[in-house]
Amino acid sequence: MGKTIAEKIIAEHCGKDVKPGDIVVAKVDVSMVQDGTGPLSVQELQKMDMESVVNPERTILFLDHASPSPRKELSNAHIILRKFAEKTGAYLSEIGEGVCHQRLVETFVNPGEIVVGADSHTCTAGALGAFATGMGSTDVALAFALGKVWLRVPPTFKFIINGEPKKGVYSKDIILYIIGMIGADGATYKAMEFTGDTVSNCSMESRFVFSNMSVEAGAKAGLIPTDDVTKAYLESRGRGDKYREIHADDDANYEKVFNIDASKIEPLVSLPHKVDNTKPISEAKGIKINQVYIGTCTNGRLEDLSVAASILKGKKRHPRVRLIVVPASREVYLNALKEGFIETFVEAGANVLAPGCGPCVGVHEGALGDGEVVLSTQNRNFKGRMGNPEGFIYLSSPATAAYSAIRGEISDPREVLT
Amino acid sequence: MIEKVKGRVIKLGDNIDTDVIYPGRYLPIIDAEEMALHALEGLDPDFPKKIQKGDIIVAGKNFGCGSSREQAATCLKFAGISAVIAKSFSRIFFRNGINQGLPIVVSHEAADMIEDGDEVEIDFTSGKIILKAGETIGFKEFPDFIFSILDAGGLIPYVQKKLATEK
Numbered sequence: 151m152g153k154t155i156a157e158k159i160i161a162e163h164c165g166k167d168v169k170p171g172d173i174v175v176a177k178v179d180v181s182m183v184q185d186g187t188g189p190l191s192v193q194e195l196q197k198m199d200m201e202s203v204v205n206p207e208r209t210i211l212f213l214d215h216a217s218p219s220p221r222k223e224l225s226n227a228h229i230i231l232r233k234f235a236e237k238t239g240a241y242l243s244e245i246g247e248g249v250c251h252q253r254l255v256e257t258f259v260n261p262g263e264i265v266v267g268a269d270s271h272t273c274t275a276g277a278l279g280a281f282a283t284g285m286g287s288t289d290v291a292l293a294f295a296l297g298k299v300w301l302r303v304p305p306t307f308k309f310i311i312n313g314e315p316k317k318g319v320y321s322k323d324i325i326l327y328i329i330g331m332i333g334a335d336g337a338t339y340k341a342m343e344f345t346g347d348t349v350s351n352c353s354m355e356s357r358f359v360f361s362n363m364s365v366e367a368g369a370k371a372g373l374i375p376t377d378d379v380t381k382a383y384l385e386s387r388g389r390g391d392k393y394r395e396i397h398a399d400d401d402a403n404y405e406k407v408f409n410i411d412a413s414k415i416e417p418l419v420s421l422p423h424k425v426d427n428t429k430p431i432s433e434a435k436g437i438k439i440n441q442v443y444i445g446t447c448t449n450g451r452l453e454d455l456s457v458a459a460s461i462l463k464g465k466k467r468h469p470r471v472r473l474i475v476v477p478a479s480r481e482v483y484l485n486a487l488k489e490g491f492i493e494t495f496v497e498a499g500a501n502v503l504a505p506g507c508g509p510c511v512g513v514h515e516g517a518l519g520d521g522e523v524v525l526s527t528q529n530r531n532f533k534g535r536m537g538n539p540e541g542f543i544y545l546s547s548p549a550t551a552a553y554s555a556i557r558g559e560i561s562d563p564r565e566v567l568t
Numbered sequence: 569m570i571e572k573v574k575g576r577v578i579k580l581g582d583n584i585d586t587d588v589i590y591p592g593r594y595l596p597i598i599d600a601e602e603m604a605l606h607a608l609e610g611l612d613p614d615f616p617k618k619i620q621k622g623d624i625i626v627a628g629k630n631f632g633c634g635s636s637r638e639q640a641a642t643c644l645k646f647a648g649i650s651a652v653i654a655k656s657f658s659r660i661f662f663r664n665g666i667n668q669g670l671p672i673v674v675s676h677e678a679a680d681m682i683e684d685g686d687e688v689e690i691d692f693t694s695g696k697i698i699l700k701a702g703e704t705i706g707f708k709e710f711p712d713f714i715f716s717i718l719d720a721g722g723l724i725p726y727v728q729k730k731l732a733t734e735k
Contacts, residue, residue, distance in 0.1 A: 173711055173713045173714070185595075186592070186595035186596075186637065187595075187636060187637060187638065189596075189598050190598060190638060190639070190642075193598055194724055197724065198724055198727075198728060215592075215595070216596075223596040223597070224596045226596070227595075227596045227598070230598075267636075268636055268638075269635075269636050270634060270635050270636040270660055272636075284636040284660055285636060285660060285663060286636055286637070286638035286641070286660060286663060286664035286667060287638040288638060288664070288667040288668070288722075288723050288724060289663060289664075289667060289723065292723065292724075292727055296727070300713065334583055334630055334633055335583070335629055335630035335633065335656060335658070338630065338656060338658060338659060339659050368630065368633065368658055368659065370659055424583060511592045511595075512587075512591070512592045512593055513592055513593055513595065530587075530634060532585045532586075532587040532588065532634055533585075533587065533588060533610060534587045534588065534591050534592075534610045535587050535592065537592070537593055539591075539610055
């Protein structure tokens with residue numbers, strides 16, 4: 151019997167053949183926490199008198215959710231992680247270096263590896279052919295100390311996506327379409343595998359969006375087979391030697407197979423307060439907005455900023471709209487500066503903030519006021535997500551968000567894209 | 569290992585997410601008792617005050633979806649929630665619940681048959697939920713490995729025990 155990507159990677163890491171449903175203890179290659187979850191991991195290790203890490207170069211502590219810190223409690227949480235890094239040799243990613251998931255793919259994760267992170271969007275690295283999954287602080291604390299984690303081998307759903315997306319349709323719209331179709335719990339406990347021409351024709355940056363949002367359908371991992379695009383990405387990052395072919399066997403056993411025609415998908419928007427509450431842009435058009443946020447581990451990469459800048463070039467934000475742009479990492483920020491995107495944003499009236507999670511998680515900046523509406527390129531629109539349960543969060547691609555910022559209401563980017 | 573819990577039911581709907589259970593702005597809190605003061609605050613700012621010790625949450629599908637924040641499981645446990653019954657759980661919340669020793673029960677029927685304010689009892693030894701009218705609903709037991717984590721009182725005590733025997 152052939153194997154899926156998830157089955158192959160897990161089997162390699164526990165040294166035996168596996169099938170869905172098996173519970174195994176697997177070796178971990180990369181483990182990480184962030185400033186919202188890490189202090190608890192450290193506390194757990196202190197309680198056990200096991201304040202050490204087995205693989206310091208690949209144990210990473212990210213200060214990204216509150217960066218820079220807005221208040222003393224968060225600053226104290228940062229101190230806990232800085233001290234832990236000093237004591238154990240774990241890698242500390244300081245404030246302003248970027249969102250954990252972007253930093254992980256830029257610098258740390260390679261195909262075929264197992265990555266565990268105390269952050270649900272750890273699945274982002276699945277686009278590099280790595281089995282990357284989110285867990286809680288205790289699980290990751292033990293991965294730090296022991297280099298191992300228990301896993302239940304997931305069954306896999308395969309998504310075969312073919313067809314050329316229409317103008318104004320990006321990987322964000324396609325993944326919103328999939329989540330709208332299968333629901334917020336449609337892939338709970340499953341691994342999702344994304345294949346087909348549309349996926350192979352995507353840049354690495356667009357592929358990360360599929361993997362990043364797979365958890366919004368409940369999935370354990372969002373995996374993409376490796377190919378020349380993966381190889382070129384790793385080479386451009388000085389990790390060409392880490393490239394490996396990772397793909398499922400032709401006779402792999404899938405719990406479900408979905409065939410998706412990307413050419414039929416319209417730009418989409420997720421309406422409050424659930425990610426699977428997706429509607430074609432035609433049904434959301436005209437909704438007045440107070441804030442637009444372009445950034446995050448979903449859509450804060452150079453490609454996203456490039457699309458947004460092409461729409462905002464020479465234009466101004468609508469007077470009612472606060473426009474916030476946050477590059478996903480310091481590297482993205484520098485490249486956006488070189489390309490002139492940052493200048494475009496600032497001229498358009500944007501607030502460009504330090505690389506990190508930005509307003510997405512509602513901890514430190516860009517919190518919504520009562521009754522306010524935001525259109526964001528982030529991955530999640532739960533009630534209260536952006537710091538206020540009285541706010542309303544809509545989700546879209548960077549193109550839709552940028553054009554809507556000019557118009558002051560949710561607008562169809564196809565009206566301006568050439 | 570907890571054998572039985574009994575309590576008043578707090579009935580919740582589908583897709584109760586982690587931002588509702590434990591809003592992100594409280595993430596810096598590392599004291600579990602303090603986390604408990606914000607349990608389910610996203611539903612209603614007065615919710616934490618309404619929770620009584622021993623209360624049992626009965627929810628629909630996909631309970632705990634969203635963030636990996638373990639605080640979502642911890643705050644419920646320390647607020648006095650004695651168990652969570654739901655049609656289904658998000659996988660990270662499920663792990664966090666087990667790791668924190670918060671009893672978790674998957675039952676489709678319970679969510680349909682139990683009303684807010686009912687008194688119910690969960691018997692983990694026999695795998696049954698006992699309703700106030702005496703009716704019972706069976707639930708599936710955990711795989712041995714997961715049961716042994718719960719039996720130890722959570723992941724940390726489980727690992728400590730295991731490391732001690734390996735030495």
